[in-house]
Amino acid sequence: MERWLVISLMIVAYLGLTLWVGLRAGRGTSSTIDGFVAGDRNFGFLVMYFVTGATVFSAFAFLGGPGWAYSRGAAAFYILSYGVLGMAPWYVIGPKVARIGRSLGQVTQAQFLTGRFQSRGLSLLIALISIAALIPYITLQMRGAGIVIEAVTDGRIPLWMGAAVAYGIVLVYVLVSGVSAVGWTNTLQGVFMIAIAWTLGIYLPYSLYGGIGPMFEAIISQRPELLELPGLAASGEPWNWAGYSSAIVVSAVGLTMWPHLFMKAFTARDERIIRRTVVWFPTFQLFLVPVFLIGFAGVLFVESLERPDFILPHLILNVDLPVIVIGLFCAGALSASMSTGDALMHATASVAVEDGLGPFARLEEARQRLLIRVLIVAAGAIAYFFAVTEGVSLVVLLLTSYGIIAQLAPPVIAALFWRRATTAGVIAGLVAGGATALLFFFWPELRPIDLHEGVFGLLVHVPVLVLVSLLTPAQDEALVESYVNPPRTEP
């Protein structure tokens, strides 16, 4: 049998398995908004662990990670550095958010924030920020899936068809089972990703260089600048420490503020499970080690690839691997793409309905769930349009969105820990911080030093939040108390 046919069959088998798991997951979940968006707040530890891990590690980690290691060397190590730093505060924040959400019946990030800072405008603002950040993210995942399938079938299944099939399946299980499907498929996909990354990450250096040590020795002797921090910039010139360090800071601040991750606090069965998820998250972070090994393995074997994101498929196809390994790689890459994509699509639609529309129009539950399902399809369709359209600079959009998403951190911290924060202060801070980040993104030459635009945003955001809050009247004591000191209610 021909190679591409064997691989296609393996992909079909894998997608079938995912679909089966996703459809089964919905059984036993109530047909309410709580059930569809927050899984009846009944996720156990194992599912939460993989949801968190597999959602963070997207197609970007599986395709972009090796691409960064290959083209920018040590610069990729910033990705190693921010994960644990970003997740650790969640040990304190996550359970508190979950407790407030349970007592006030919240299922989204904007509901959480507007519960304390009551403003329909704020809800809409957060919804718009979230959707603007989520759509390019979904698009990247779809492109990732399409690229992999196109590459390994030697172009017989083009990008548009591969992306359509993979995401058609995601659509089916998310529509039927809601967030429960995201939970159980991510568990399956997380196991796949980790197993395949470690297998390839060790196999490739051994088969190409005779070991990990010899591989790095060879790279150091031929490209000594590559492995020295802070690595190289996209242009191939050495990167600077300001850019490297501020990328870590902004990514760490923004990590748990992504709506699709933040919202998962509302899905946990109890606070203990959120804490344990945070405690074990670093083990997921270590999965980046083999991912980078794959990228480094390509350094001396692949002559300057035009698009570094293709390093992994390229290497896989040109190193004469057994066909089963290639098939497994495909399943791993699709896992990475789909496990993030499903959570993103689900979050986008939930946010649009609950936060964008909810405060302005009273809808009964059944209508809301129908509308969320319609919008999941719409979000998928928009992202798919961008995914198959060349020429839209997605990486640019995604990089901007991190700077903007990080602006959601000060309001969350203020809601939980600062009694004197006011609605006016939070809105002013968010607008000022977001505008500053956008300004320095579009006009980088205005930056006084070469820091990530999100850092400038935060530097403006925090003082504005504090100052405007202090100039406006303090909030009602009971309201503040329900956030700063939420009642302990275990189910």
Added chain:
Amino acid sequence: MNRTLIRRIAIGVFLLNALAVTWPLASFFKSAKPLVFGFPLSMVWPVAWIVVGLVMLLVLDHFENGNQAENRDEDQ
């Protein structure tokens, strides 16, 4: 040891972690040589901090959870 102390230590460790992986502290560990277990020093340094973070979170969680009478560890 009491919980307040452990919490302070945890905050201290993660602040140190943030300083260690960014400029200027990270610049002391920027070179590829020496190789540690075959990996370049510049890569081992952030990986080591992931392990430190894991250990710190395990210790913190042990003490946070220690004085709860029932240890609810049911998995799904």
